[in-house]
Amino acid sequence: MSQLAQVDLIIKNAKELLTLSPSIKDESGLGIIPGGAIAIKEGKILWVGKTADLPKQFAIDSHGQEIDATGKVVMPGLIDAHTHLVFGGSRENEFEQRIQGFSYLEIAGKGGGILSTVEATRRASFEELRSLGRRRLDRLLSKGVTTIEAKSGYGLSLEAELKILQVMRALQEEHPVDIAPTFLGAHTFPKEFKDERRRYIDLLIKEMIPKVAEERLAEFCDVFCEEKAFNLEESREILEAGKRYGLKPKIHADQLSPGGGAELAAEVGAYSADHLEYVSQRGIERMAEKEVTAVLLPGASFFLSMKKYPPAREMIEKGVAVALSTDLNPGSSMTESLPLMMTMGCLFFKLTPKEAIQAVTVHAARSMGREKEIGSLDVRMKADVVLLDIPNYRYLPYHFGIDHVELVVKKGRVVYRNKYSHQ
Amino acid sequence: MSQLAQVDLIIKNAKELLTLSPSIKDESGLGIIPGGAIAIKEGKILWVGKTADLPKQFAIDSHGQEIDATGKVVMPGLIDAHTHLVFGGSRENEFEQRIQGFSYLEIAGKGGGILSTVEATRRASFEELRSLGRRRLDRLLSKGVTTIEAKSGYGLSLEAELKILQVMRALQEEHPVDIAPTFLGAHTFPKEFKDERRRYIDLLIKEMIPKVAEERLAEFCDVFCEEKAFNLEESREILEAGKRYGLKPKIHADQLSPGGGAELAAEVGAYSADHLEYVSQRGIERMAEKEVTAVLLPGASFFLSMKKYPPAREMIEKGVAVALSTDLNPGSSMTESLPLMMTMGCLFFKLTPKEAIQAVTVHAARSMGREKEIGSLDVRMKADVVLLDIPNYRYLPYHFGIDHVELVVKKGRVVYRNKYSHQ
Numbered sequence: 001m002s003q004l005a006q007v008d009l010i011i012k013n014a015k016e017l018l019t020l021s022p023s024i025k026d027e028s029g030l031g032i033i034p035g036g037a038i039a040i041k042e043g044k045i046l047w048v049g050k051t052a053d054l055p056k057q058f059a060i061d062s063h064g065q066e067i068d069a070t071g072k073v074v075m076p077g078l079i080d081a082h083t084h085l086v087f088g089g090s091r092e093n094e095f096e097q098r099i100q101g102f103s104y105l106e107i108a109g110k111g112g113g114i115l116s117t118v119e120a121t122r123r124a125s126f127e128e129l130r131s132l133g134r135r136r137l138d139r140l141l142s143k144g145v146t147t148i149e150a151k152s153g154y155g156l157s158l159e160a161e162l163k164i165l166q167v168m169r170a171l172q173e174e175h176p177v178d179i180a181p182t183f184l185g186a187h188t189f190p191k192e193f194k195d196e197r198r199r200y201i202d203l204l205i206k207e208m209i210p211k212v213a214e215e216r217l218a219e220f221c222d223v224f225c226e227e228k229a230f231n232l233e234e235s236r237e238i239l240e241a242g243k244r245y246g247l248k249p250k251i252h253a254d255q256l257s258p259g260g261g262a263e264l265a266a267e268v269g270a271y272s273a274d275h276l277e278y279v280s281q282r283g284i285e286r287m288a289e290k291e292v293t294a295v296l297l298p299g300a301s302f303f304l305s306m307k308k309y310p311p312a313r314e315m316i317e318k319g320v321a322v323a324l325s326t327d328l329n330p331g332s333s334m335t336e337s338l339p340l341m342m343t344m345g346c347l348f349f350k351l352t353p354k355e356a357i358q359a360v361t362v363h364a365a366r367s368m369g370r371e372k373e374i375g376s377l378d379v380r381m382k383a384d385v386v387l388l389d390i391p392n393y394r395y396l397p398y399h400f401g402i403d404h405v406e407l408v409v410k411k412g413r414v415v416y417r418n419k420y421s422h423q
Numbered sequence: 424m425s426q427l428a429q430v431d432l433i434i435k436n437a438k439e440l441l442t443l444s445p446s447i448k449d450e451s452g453l454g455i456i457p458g459g460a461i462a463i464k465e466g467k468i469l470w471v472g473k474t475a476d477l478p479k480q481f482a483i484d485s486h487g488q489e490i491d492a493t494g495k496v497v498m499p500g501l502i503d504a505h506t507h508l509v510f511g512g513s514r515e516n517e518f519e520q521r522i523q524g525f526s527y528l529e530i531a532g533k534g535g536g537i538l539s540t541v542e543a544t545r546r547a548s549f550e551e552l553r554s555l556g557r558r559r560l561d562r563l564l565s566k567g568v569t570t571i572e573a574k575s576g577y578g579l580s581l582e583a584e585l586k587i588l589q590v591m592r593a594l595q596e597e598h599p600v601d602i603a604p605t606f607l608g609a610h611t612f613p614k615e616f617k618d619e620r621r622r623y624i625d626l627l628i629k630e631m632i633p634k635v636a637e638e639r640l641a642e643f644c645d646v647f648c649e650e651k652a653f654n655l656e657e658s659r660e661i662l663e664a665g666k667r668y669g670l671k672p673k674i675h676a677d678q679l680s681p682g683g684g685a686e687l688a689a690e691v692g693a694y695s696a697d698h699l700e701y702v703s704q705r706g707i708e709r710m711a712e713k714e715v716t717a718v719l720l721p722g723a724s725f726f727l728s729m730k731k732y733p734p735a736r737e738m739i740e741k742g743v744a745v746a747l748s749t750d751l752n753p754g755s756s757m758t759e760s761l762p763l764m765m766t767m768g769c770l771f772f773k774l775t776p777k778e779a780i781q782a783v784t785v786h787a788a789r790s791m792g793r794e795k796e797i798g799s800l801d802v803r804m805k806a807d808v809v810l811l812d813i814p815n816y817r818y819l820p821y822h823f824g825i826d827h828v829e830l831v832v833k834k835g836r837v838v839y840r841n842k843y844s845h846q
Contacts (some may be wrong), residue, residue, distance in 0.1 A: 009535035090814075096776055099769050139825055303823075305770055337824030340763075346522050347728055353519055391513075398515035400726075401760030401824065402562055420840045 003411025004059040005046075008412050011074055012037035012051045013068045016392055018075040018365035019048060020361050020376035029354050030393060031376070040383040043411035048377055065414070067407065069387055073396070075357070076377050076412070077146025077384030077408065078338050081362035082274050082295045082325035085150035085171075086133045086164045091330045098305075107369040114154070114188050117330050121164065129167045129310075136328065137175045139336035141416050143166035144405040145334065146384040148178060149368055151186030151222055158208050162187050165217035180368050182220035182250060183212045186230050186238050201234055205241040220271065220368075221247035225254075225261040232260050235395035239268045248369065254278040255300075266290040272323070272367035275300070276310040284311070288319040294369035295323045296359075299333035300345035322351065323367045324359035326397065343400040353394040383412040426744045431469065431835050434490045434497055434808065435460035439815055441498040442471060443799035448524035452777050452815060454799070459497065462758045463806040466834035471800055476484045482810050488837070490830065492810055494639040496819070498780070499800050500807030501761050502787035505697050505748035507589045508594075508602070509556045512543025521728075527586035537611050537638075538578070540753050544577035544587065551592045559751065560598045562759035563766035564839050567828040569600060569807040572748075574645055574790055581631050584608050599838040603791050605643035605673060606635045609653050609661050624657055628664040636668035644670035645693065648677075648684040655683050655742025662691045673790065677701040678723075689713040695746070695790035696724070699733040706736070711742040716790035719745045719782075721767035722756035735772035738784030742779040745774065746790045778815040806835040 018037020024031035037054050039047040047055065060066055094112040107113060119131070140148060150168055161183065168181045185208045186201075193200035201285035211220050221242025225235040229252075239249040251259025255275035262283025263271035273279075273287060274295040289296060294372045296310050316322055324345040327333040337342075340354040351359060365375030374382050387407040391397055396404060408416040440459020447454035460477050463469040470478065478791045483489055515536040519712060530536060544552070563571060573591055578584035584606065593605045609624075616623035627738045635641050644665030652675075663670040676684025683786040685706025688696035694711060696702075697718040706750035711715060719733050739745055747768040750756040758764075765779040772780060788798030796805050810830040813819055832838040 090821070091817065092776070092815065092817040095769070096817055097822040099773050099775055101773075168771075302770060334822045335824040338822040346518070349724060350522050350524075352522055353515070392515065394515040394519055395513065398513070398518040399757045401722075401758040401763040403826070 001112060002160055003057060005010065005014060005057050005063055006061050007039045007041045008061050008064040008361050009040040009067070009075050009383070009409065009414075010037065010058065010060060011069050011387065012054065014069040014074040015071050015193055016073045017048070017377070018357065018393055019074065019378065020076055020358065021048075021378045025376070028393070030357060031395070034347035037087060038074065038377060039413045040409070041285050043383055043413075044382050045377060045383050048379060052066070053065050066386065071391065073078065073388040073390050073393055074405065075386055075388065075393070076358045076361045076375055076393040077410065078144045079340050079368070079375060079384050080140060080145050080148040080360070081272065081323045081367045082297060082327070082363040083150050084149050084153060084327070084329035085136055085148065086129050086152070086167045087121050087154045087330055088115050088124030088129060088132065088304060089117055089330065091116065091333070091366040100141055102402045103368070114331060115191055115210050116303070117154050118156050118219065119124040119192060120162045122157070126163060126167060129164065130170055133167055133171045134175060136336055137177045140338070141177050142403060142418070143336060143338050144408060145338050146369070146386070146408060146410050147180070147374055149180045149182055149220070150220070151182040151184040153222075154189030156185065156187065157189035158203070158211060159207055162211065162215070162217065165212060169217065176410040180220065180370070181218045182222045183209065183218035183242070183247060184222040184224070185209070186223040186235070188224060188229050202237055206378055209245050209247065210297060213247060220250045222250040222252065225264060226252070227257055227259055227363075228324045235261070236264060236268065239270070242401050243268070250274065254280075254283065257390065262287050262292070265281065271369055275307045277306065279310060284315050284318050284320060287315070291321070293363055294324055295325050295367050296345065296349060297325055298348050299335050300327045300343050301348055303333045309348055312345075312351060313349070316355065321363040321366055322359055323363040324351070325364065326358060339396060339404070340400060346397045357393055384408060385409040425693055426480060426575065428478070428480050429467055429484050430462045430464045430481050431484050431487040432463040432490070432806070432832065433475065433477070433481065433483060434492050434810065435458065435493040437495050437497040437616060439496045440471070440800070441496065441780065441816055443499055444801045448799070451816070452609045453780060454713045455816070461497065461808065463688065463832070463835045466479075466806055468800060468802055468804050468806050470525060471802060490810065494814065496811045496813050496816055498809055498811065498816070499784045499798055500809050500833065501783045502791070502798060503563060503568050503571040503748050503751070503761050503783070504695065504746045504787040504790040506571050506573050506574060506751050507750070507752035508559055509552050509575070509590050510540050510753055511546050511547035511552060511555065512540055512621060512753065513757070514539065525786070526701065532581065535610065537754060538564075538614055540577050540614060541579050542574075545583045549590060551584060552587065555617055556590055556594045557598060560594060560600045560758055563761070563829065564600050564831060565826060565841070566759060566761050567772055567811070567831060568761050568810040569809070569831065569833050570603070570793070570797055571600060572603045572605055573639070574605040574607040576610030576645075579608065579610065579613035581626070581634060584631055585634065585638070585640065588635060592640065598644065599833040599836070603643065603793070605645045606641035606665070606670060606843055608632070608649070609646040609650050609710070610656070610829055611647060624661065626721050626844060627661055632664050632668050632670065643673045645673040645675065647675040648682060648687060649675070650680055650682055659687055662693070666691070673697065677703075677706065685710050685715070687778055688715045694792055700729065700731050702733060707738050707741050707743060710738070714744070716744045716746055717746050718790050719746055719768065719772060720750035721764050721771045723750045723772055726756045729797045729801065732771055735768075736775055744786040744789055746780065747774070747779060747784040748787065761821060762819060762827070766820040769820045776820050779820050780816055799808040806832060808832040833840065833843070
C-alpha cells in the first residue's frame with residue numbers, strides 16, 4: 001500500500017476547472033480541465049488535474065473537507081486591481097445631481113466632488129473607517145474576490161493618509177481578503193494647498209512618502225496624472241520619489257484627456273496604467289513594450305456616463321495585458337461587484353468572456369506583481385479558489401447582476417458560503 | 424386599560440419609511456415618514472405612521488415579531504412588471520458572438536435568437552421548467568421583488584404555451600412571489616409557420632387564446648408589435664381577440680423601429696406599452712391621454728448595446744407613468760436584478776432616484792392593474808414590504824451591483840432574510 005498523503009481540502013468533479021495556467025494549452029485559452037479537481041495543503045495548491053486522476057493516496061485531514069463541484073465552474077479567486085477601499089461618507093446627492101444634468105464644476109460648487117469625501121474621511125474615526133472597510137471587504141468576498149489593491153488618497157494630509165493606510169493594515173489582520181496597499185497622496189490637491197501646488201508636492205515627496213515607506217504602510221505609489229490634477233512633470237517627480245523609497249509605481253492615466261500618462265507609465269516602469277480612455281497610439285505601444293498592464297474601469301464609464309471608452313481591443317491586439325477592476329469609490333463607481341465589471345467590460349469595451357476572465361485573474365495579478373502567487377491554479381500557488389454555480393465560463397458575464405458564487409476558499413480555508421434560500 | 428389589538432408583525436424606527444402613498448404629501452414625492460412604523464395583520468397593512476405614534480394597544484401575536492429598522496429604509500415590495508420567467512436553455516454563446524460583432528441575422532443563422540430558446544423550451548419537461556423558474560423567483564425575491572408579471576412566448580404551439588403557463592401556475596402555488604401571467608403566443612412566428620403567417624394568427628385567435636382563457640391561465644395578452652414580428656393590423660386583431668376572452672392587453676411597442684405601437688396601445692386600452700425606444704410624439708400623447716403605463720427596460724438597452732434609448736424624460740413630462748423592469752429573458756436581458764435596473768434607469772434614461780423608485784412600485788403596480796393592492800404602503804394594502812440596509816432612498820440606485828435587501832415580507836410573512844457573513 002502506498003503511503004497516505006495528508007491534504008486539507010479537495011474540490012472535485014468541476015464541470016470546468018479554469019486553471020488559467022500557461023502550461024495547459026487548450027482552445028479556450030483559459031487552461032480548462034473538464035471534470036477537474038484540485039487538492040490543497042497548508043494554504044497552497046498541492047495538485048491539479050482530472051478528478052479521475054486524483055492520486056489514491058490523498059487522505060483528507062480530520063479538519064479538512066471534500067467539496068463536490070459537479071456541474072459547476074471552479075476558478076482562481078478574483079482579483080480587484082484598483083479600489084479606493086477606505087473612505088468616509090457617500091455621494092448619492094451628487095449621483096442625483098449628475099442625472100439632472102449638473103456639471104462636475106457645478107457639483108463641486110455645491111460641495112460635491114473628491115474634496116467632499118476628503119472632508120468626510122478626515123472627520124471619520126479610525127474605527128468608523130475600519131467598520132466601513134470591513135463591510136466593503138465582505139461584499140467583495142461575496143462576489144468571489146480574494147485579493148484587492150487598495151488606494152489611500154481621501155486624506156491628503158500626512159495624518160489622514162497614515163490613518164487610511166493604518167486602517168488597511170488593521171483590516172488585513174482581521175479579514176481573509178488580501179490587500180495590496182497603495183499610497184495615493186497625489187489624488188488631488190487638498191483645499192488648504194489649492195494655491196500652493198509646489199508646497200503640496202514637497203509635502204508628498206519630503207514627508208509623506210518617506211513616512212509611508214518607513215512604516216511599511218504601502219507597496220505601491222500612485223498618481224492621478226491629469227491636466228486638472230497632477231501634470232506629467234509633477235507625476236514623474238512623485239513616482240520617482242516613491243521608487244527611491246521602494247514604492248512601486250502605478251498611474252491613473254489619460255482618463256479625461258490625452259496627457260501622455262501611458263508613456264510616463266512605461267518610462268517609470270509602472271506596474272499598471274489605469275483608466276486610459278484617451279490613451280495615445282504611442283502610449284499603447286510603449287505599454288506593450290514595457291509590459292505595463294492596462295487596468296480598465298467600466299464601472300466608472302457607466303457611473304459617469306462616459307461617451308469615450310478606452311480602446312481595449314486595440315490594446316489587446318498590440319499585446320497589452322488588460323485587467324478589469326471595480327474602481328470602488330464614492331464619486332465615480334460605487335460598487336464592489338467585480339463580476340458586473342466583467343459584463344460591462346464585455347459590453348462596453350468588447351472584451352470576450354475569456355478576456356474578461358483573464359482580466360480579473362492573471363492580468364489583475366500581473367498589475368500587482370503577484371502573478372507568481374495568485375491568479376492561476378498551478379501547483380505551489382496560493383490556494384485562492386472560487387466555486388461558481390454556473391454551467392460554463394461564458395455564463396459568468398452573461399447572467400449579470402446576480403451572485404453566482406457558491407463558495408470561496410482563501411489560502412486553503414473556506415471563508416464564504418452563499419447560504420441563500422427563501423423561507 | 425384600553426383593549427389589546429392583536430397584530431402579526433410590526434416594523435418600526437425606519438429612518439425613512441417610503442409609503443408611496445398619495446395621501447402623504449412631502450418634498451420627496453415618495454410619501455416618506457421619518458422614524459416610520461408599520462403594523463401588519465392577516466397579510467394586510469393595519470396601520471402606518473410615526474413610531475412614536477404606534478397605538479399602545481397593539482400586541483404582537485405569539486407567532487408574530489417586531490423588527491427594528493433603525494437607520495434603515497423600509498419600502499413596498501418591488502414589482503417587476505415585465506419578465507419572461509419560464510424558458511429553457513441559455514444563450515451565452517450568442518452573448519459572445521454579439522461582442523465579436525456578429526449581427527442579429529448572422530446569430531440567427533448560427534442557430535441563435537428567440538427560436539433557439541423556443542426549441543429548448545419545447546424540449547424541456549414541466550419539472551425542468553418549474554425548477555428553472557423557481558430559482559429565478561428565488562433570485563428575484565433576494566433582490567426585494569414580491570410581485571412579477573411573467574410572459575409565455577417561448578412555446579409558440581398550443582401545447583408548449585399551455586405548458587409554460589401551467590408551470591407559472593405551479594410556481595404560484597409553491598412560491599411566495601406573486602405572478603401575474605401573460606399570454607405572449609404572439610412573440611414571434613414559429614419556424615413551422617414561417618411562410619404561413621395567417622395560419623399562425625388564426626391558431627392564436629381561434630385556438631390558443633380561447634384555450635388559455637378557458638383554463639384561466641393568463642390575465643394579460645401581449646404582442647410583439649414590430650415590422651419584423653407582428654405588424655400593426657395583426658397586433659390589433661390579436662389583442663382584440665384577447666379582450667373578447669377577458670385577457671387584458673399589453674404591447675411590446677416601438678422597440679426596434681417606429682411602428683405606431685404606442686398609439687395602438689392607447690387605442691385598445693392596453694395596461695402598458697413596453698420598450699418604446701422609437702415611440703412617436705403622438706404615441707406619447709396618446710399614452711398620457713389613455714393612461715397607458717410605459718414599461719422601460721434598461722437591461723435590454725445595456726445587454727444589446729442599444730444606441731437609442733426611450734425618451735423617458737419626455738414621457739414623464741407629458742404625464743406618462745414610467746415603470747422599470749428587468750425584461751428577464753435569455754436573449755436580450757439575462758438578469759433578475761431589478762435594483763440594478765433602477766441604477767441603469769437613472770444613468771441611461773435620466774430618471775431621478777425618486778422616479779426610479781416610483782417606477783418599481785406604484786407605476787409598476789399600475790401597469791398590471793394592481794395599484795389598489797400593491798405598490799404603496801397604505802392601510803388595507805397587501806403587506807408586501809422590504810427592509811433595506813441603506814441610509815436613504817437615493818442610496819438604492821447609487822450603490823449599485825450590491826444587494827441591500829435585508830429582509831422581505833410577503834403578505835405579512837417574513838419570506839427572505841439576507842444571511843451574509845464571512846466565516
